[in-house]
Amino acid sequence: MSRVTPFHLVDGSPWPLFGALAGLSMVSWLLGLFHGSGGGFMLLLGAISFMVLLCYVWWRDVVREASLLGFHTPGVQVNLLYGMVWFIVSEVCFFFGFFWTFYYASLNPVVEIGMVWPPVGIVPLDPVGVPLLNTVVLLGSGFTVTWSHYSLLLGEKSGAKVGLIYTLGLGIFFTLLQILEYGDSSFSLADSVYGSIFFMATGFHGFHVLVGSVFLGVSLVRMWVGHLGASRHVGYECAIWYWHFVDVVWLFLYVSVYWWGSV
Structure with missing residues (x-):
């Protein structure tokens, strides 16, 4: 049921889930480093790249909601x-x-x-x-x-x-x-x-x-x-x-x- 509210009811988004996966990748690399098994430089690079891309698309959506759609x-x-x-x-x-x-x-x-x-x-x-x-x-x-x-x-x-x-x-x-x-x-x-x-x-x-x-x-x-x-x-x-x-x-x-x- 819809109702009037002064706040923006955020739509569903996949970015929190992807953010959790990116964080898991970074922690996995760090644990591998602590235990001497390494995690590989490519794993770290991939996790950081994934996180940077995620931040970009997530912030893009927030900016769009604020500046273009007027939801804020x-x-x-x-x-x-x-x-x-x-x-x-x-x-x-x-x-x-x-x-x-x-x-x-x-x-x-x-x-x-x-x-x-x-x-x-x-x-x-x-x-x-x-x-x-x-x-x-x-x-x-x-x-x-x-x-x-x-x-x-x-x-x-x-x-x-x-x-x-x-x-x-x-x-x-x-x-x-x-x-x-x-x-x-x-x-x-x-x-x-x-x-x-x-x-x-x-x-x-x-x-x-x-x-x-x-x-x-x-x-x-x-x-x-x-x-x-x-x-x-x-x-x-x-x-x-x-x-x-x-x-x-x-x-x-x-x-x-x-x-x-x-x-």
């Missing part, structure tokens, strides 16, 4: 913003676990690591080197994405595009610096609790930077083709919130892991 009513838009807020809250809880582990291990070092922090044999990275540069880069990206947002609100689409391009460039530069930093590190993921926490926390943050870059990249394409306007840009606003969240997490990582953790 004000009620739907508010719910999308609430959903993004709760997603960011869940991400805060995710990173909270890393910080809890770091401070627990550093404030109460066990005998296995020499009862000192950093552990015996660990040479921490210089906090005023690449980490400080990365901090400046991410803070700069927060400024440029805010500039882009306000330009869009004022109807200055050229400024919005330029600011977003700068933000993407800074995000890519941050990722390249992170890769360079990992290459120069004298310790690895297997080097005591310090190495595990360092690479897990900064690695997951780096992954979030990549996700945020894709999020902003999609927004740039939509802005270029005229999907976004001063009063209708919920997807872009969610991307901006996510990017600011990534900025804040990095500040905590820099102060805790790089600066305080190296003393």
